[in-house]
Amino acid sequence: MNQHYLPGNPPLEINLRRSKQAKRMSLRVSRLDGRVTLTFPIGLPESQALEFVREKESWLRQQQSHHVPSVKIEIGETLPILGQDRLICTGQGRRVVMDEARIYVPGDAATAPRRLLGHLKQIARSELATASDIYAAKLGKPYARLSIRDTRSRWGSCSSEAGLMYSWRLIMAPPSVLNYVAAHEVAHLSEMNHSSDFWQLVQNLYGDFEDSRAWLRESGHELHRYQFGD
Numbered sequence: 001m002n003q004h005y006l007p008g009n010p011p012l013e014i015n016l017r018r019s020k021q022a023k024r025m026s027l028r029v030s031r032l033d034g035r036v037t038l039t040f041p042i043g044l045p046e047s048q049a050l051e052f053v054r055e056k057e058s059w060l061r062q063q064q065s066h067h068v069p070s071v072k073i074e075i076g077e078t079l080p081i082l083g084q085d086r087l088i089c090t091g092q093g094r095r096v097v098m099d100e101a102r103i104y105v106p107g108d109a110a111t112a113p114r115r116l117l118g119h120l121k122q123i124a125r126s127e128l129a130t131a132s133d134i135y136a137a138k139l140g141k142p143y144a145r146l147s148i149r150d151t152r153s154r155w156g157s158c159s160s161e162a163g164l165m166y167s168w169r170l171i172m173a174p175p176s177v178l179n180y181v182a183a184h185e186v187a188h189l190s191e192m193n194h195s196s197d198f199w200q201l202v203q204n205l206y207g208d209f210e211d212s213r214a215w216l217r218e219s220g221h222e223l224h225r226y227q228f229g230d
Contacts, residue, residue, distance in 0.1 A: 004050060016038055018039075020042050025041075027060070073228045073229075082175050086098065086102055087103070091104025092104070116228065127175075132182050136186050138205055146163075146165075150167060152224065180202075184202055186205065
């Protein structure tokens with residue numbers, strides 16, 4: 001993959017990617033970081049690909065104008081936890097402590113992002129394990145293990161070996177959204193597909209899930225804007 005820049009204010013960085021599988025040109029703007037990627041057939045001249053980009057410049061700039069800038073987590077910044085914004089403050093003692101409006105991180109301010117990240121992962125695991133236990137008991141099918149990662153392309157997954165995986169960033173979403181994802185993945189213990197039977201099972205486990213599913217489609221990408229230096 002190589003880069004090309006369209007002149008302007010600001011210049012647009014275009015990542016050019018040749019692909020043997022590509023049958024036509026495809027232009028994508030990431031909702032996570034605004035990254036622009038042009039995928040095109042391996043036999044197509046680069047000059048033709050760049051001409052295609054120039055024709056789409058106004059559309060690209062419009063798309064990037066919608067991109068939400070990243071937030072560097074530090075003392076004094078605001079962070080959503082369980083769907084509620086909390087101000088990050090310097091704390092006392094040895095533990096990270098949270099109330100309805102603030103989260104207190106003890107120690108040197110330089111280490112606050114790392115300490116806060118560790119705390120968020122812990123409570124994410126706890127909340128997701130609790131939700132998964134409830135839905136698995138309701139389903140009557142246990143899961144084998146649960147892991148927490150920082151995935152960018154999915155919020156959760158269920159393996160054929162009954163292993164559940166979730167993005168720890170779900171702890172920043174409203175609790176209803178976190179619970180929906182848990183119900184979704186637990187449902188895969190029984191239905192490893194997205195058939196009508198699967199969605200009926202999610203409905204049975206969770207209830208009406210459309211609002212939570214819509215929240216993830218419309219706002220979920222914003223959870224990736226928070227950067228902890230990890």
